[in-house]
Amino acid sequence: MEKYQKKSIIAVLTGVLVFITGCLILLYFAAQELITQINADTKHILKHVDSAVLERRSVLTPLNKFGFKQCNETTLLEMRRALFDSQYVIDIGFFIGNQLMCTTGAGLLSSGINDLEPDYIRKDEDVRVRFEPQLYLLLFTGRPMEVVIVRQGNFNLIMESKAFNSASIGSKNWEVVYRDSEELHHLAGTKGTYSKISGDSYLPYETGVACSTENENYCAAVHLPWSQFFSNNHFLLIISLILTCLAGVSSALMVNARIAARRSINQRIRKGLKKGSFYWTYQPIICLQSGKLIGCEVLARFEDKYGVLFPDEFIPVIRKNNLTWTFTEAMIATTIKELTSIEVLPEGFKVSLNIFPCDVELGNVLLLPQITELTNSRFIICLEITEDEYLDTSIAHAHFRTLVESGFNLSLDDFGTGYSNLRNLQNLSFHQLKIDRTFVQDIATEGLKASMIPNIMELVHKFNYTCVAEGIETTEQEAILKTAGVHYGQGWKYGKPMTASKFKNYITSQHF
Structure with missing residues (x-):
């Protein structure tokens, strides 16, 4: 009996080994898929960043070349033309000195509004950037918006970060930042994600950081936890685990059958010589x-x-x-x-x-x-x-x-x-x-x-x-x-x- 128990243990261990091997293979392919998803999200976000920077240049540079000195119908017409084809810009404003005089949405203001200090200044293009988590546009005073305000010369753009929140981004935790020599500046996504990824410990393969090759210092950080990844792919995971279990059980049964067959032949021959x-x-x-x-x-x-x-x-x-x-x-x-x-x-x-x-x-x-x-x-x-x-x-x-x-x-x-x-x-x-x-x-x-x-x-x-x-x-x-x-x-x-x-x-x- 002890001999047969040992052989049964061999069959069980074989099944367990096949199951563990299958799980490791499944985990390996899941890790590859997770990396692929994070890389795709990072690439998608940076693509939007590059497009937003390109749109900012295509709007502000021509407007500043007009050399408008005051806000009138001509100024507002050009501002609205520029806004018409924009993907990220939701409003454009005109400044005289440090005061906002008019916007495409509100038109000519009754009194100027003082501009606030920027979060950072891009000295290479003299661009002033400020992140506003809750901005009430003059035209929509009852709806706060998370925006990035970019000013160059006499014009500024209000760019809503919602444009980045595409359904194609699988990760819930991501952030776009601008890195200068002194600090990080949040632009979109979940604030603090970049810093946490850089400083905290995460499980392997669930984070990714990349910077734009076209616009230096703009970077994206993505955190896609294993738990979220498995939640997003739970049906496929269940099917894979079932197949892995079946492979383990099948292997155990085959080994047990093989051992039993060999044991059976030995018994049959011994009995056959007597009977x-x-x-x-x-x-x-x-x-x-x-x-x-x-x-x-x-x-x-x-x-x-x-x-x-x-x-x-x-x-x-x-x-x-x-x-x-x-x-x-x-x-x-x-x-x-x-x-x-x-x-x-x-x-x-x-x-x-x-x-x-x-x-x-x-x-x-x-x-x-x-x-x-x-x-x-x-x-x-x-x-x-x-x-x-x-x-x-x-x-x-x-x-x-x-x-x-x-x-x-x-x-x-x-x-x-x-x-x-x-x-x-x-x-x-x-x-x-x-x-x-x-x-x-x-x-x-x-x-x-x-x-x-x-x-x-x-x-x-x-x-x-x-x-x-x-x-x-x-x-x-x-x-x-x-x-x-x-x-x-x-x-x-x-x-x-x-x-x-x-x-x-x-x-x-x-x-x-």
């Missing part, structure tokens, strides 16, 4: 020269109530869980009994059994001579062993000699695909080589492996072995192998692996 879920099939081995049946190879299959497992699924598990000898004992006990019951099989019929190389190294194969079903059998028992580094030891050599002395034949299986060591052919007591099916399949395409078959046959003749070719499917393959001197053949051309009952019917129908 008989393994069954054995027999594939004919034919003499290529005479066409007669001379033996068969025993091949394992598995099926239980959960379905079929293929050899490439259960063989690695058997090796990993050290069940190789248990598996071999089960194979021998069943196959010898089934084949013995087939009366038509002659004396000297060769039965090829696959043996795990690790059982050679561990000495388990020395138990084979003690199995009476084998030693008393009317068959020739051929032990097929795949090339492996386990074979290249003095212990393995001694065990092979013992098996040969006990009457077993030895076959080197899948020659050329495993731990190929030609020295083994001379040192080990083998009787037979088995050419792997990949060499045979290469014959039709005249591939590199097919060209090696004559070389393999030279070794076979040199060491006085017999040779079996696996995977023969066509008459063309059979003819080429027969010409090359291969003794025996095995493959679908002669018969697929079949159960004992079907193998008996096969022998009867083929009249061997």
